[in-house]
Amino acid sequence: MEILTKGSILVLCMVLLMGCGTDAEDNGDAKTQNIEHQIQGPTLENTQKEEQETEENQKTQENQPEDSSVDYDLTQMGSDMVYATVYQMMMTPEQYEGKTFRIQGSFHAEYYEPTQKYYEYCIIKDAMACCAQGLEFVWGDGTHTYPDEYPAENEEIMVEGTFETYTEEGDTHLYCRLSDAELIF
Missing domain, CATH: 1.20.5 (Single alpha-helices involved in coiled-coils or other helix-helix interfaces)
Incomplete structure (x- = not known):
């Protein structure tokens, strides 16, 4: 054996x-x-x-334009990195407060009954186009009227603005947005 x-x-x-x-x-x-x-x-x-x-x-x-006025140019990142960055912005907004961002995605507006206001968003999809993150923005000083002056729903846009957090009156939730934003469509 x-x-x-x-x-x-x-x-x-x-x-x-x-x-x-x-x-x-x-x-x-x-x-x-x-x-x-x-x-x-x-x-x-x-x-x-x-x-x-x-x-x-x-x-x-x-x-590619070099723009030192933008702290985070998400238009120059891959879709996975953009998705991860936006997710991180939502999870730890204090790290990004006051930073300038440039983002690209599709336009979306939503009416919110409790405040009786429209909120405008840039929707950013990940590489598989299965998941999306939306980032609210305020165009300029906020005097632009929806829908008259805004792009069509789902139109591709580019937004550049300053990241800030805020709360709505009577609401304890913390919200994030790009303020004083430039909108290109």
Whole structure:
């Protein structure tokens, strides 16, 4: 029985070694090229490719406006990061109080019966477009009238404003919004 077990283990090891030998032969050229690249340094082809990628990155950055007046430009973030940032703003609003934001999403307005007012929102969807966060905003000094001066429902908009928290009279809930906002549609 002991000989049978040792023989089985020996056969198993031989099969595994043959499998490794096959992989090494199939990938041998790629491994050798990688080792040679590490020893000899970059090839002319790789250097040209890296230079081209660097130039493309610089052109992309040049085409994007640099705006130091905005603390958080969510329009330059990926959709997952935007969603996470807006979620964080709702969870810890005191960290963002007084900061300026630029956001992009779809327009939505909602009438709230207890206050008898319309509230305007920029709705931001995540990467899967299954979940959404809405951020209220006040356009300019708040004198714009809905629906006459506002975009159509679900129209794409960009909003830039200062993050603030507030409470409604007779309500203990803390609300967040972008105040003195510029609205682009």
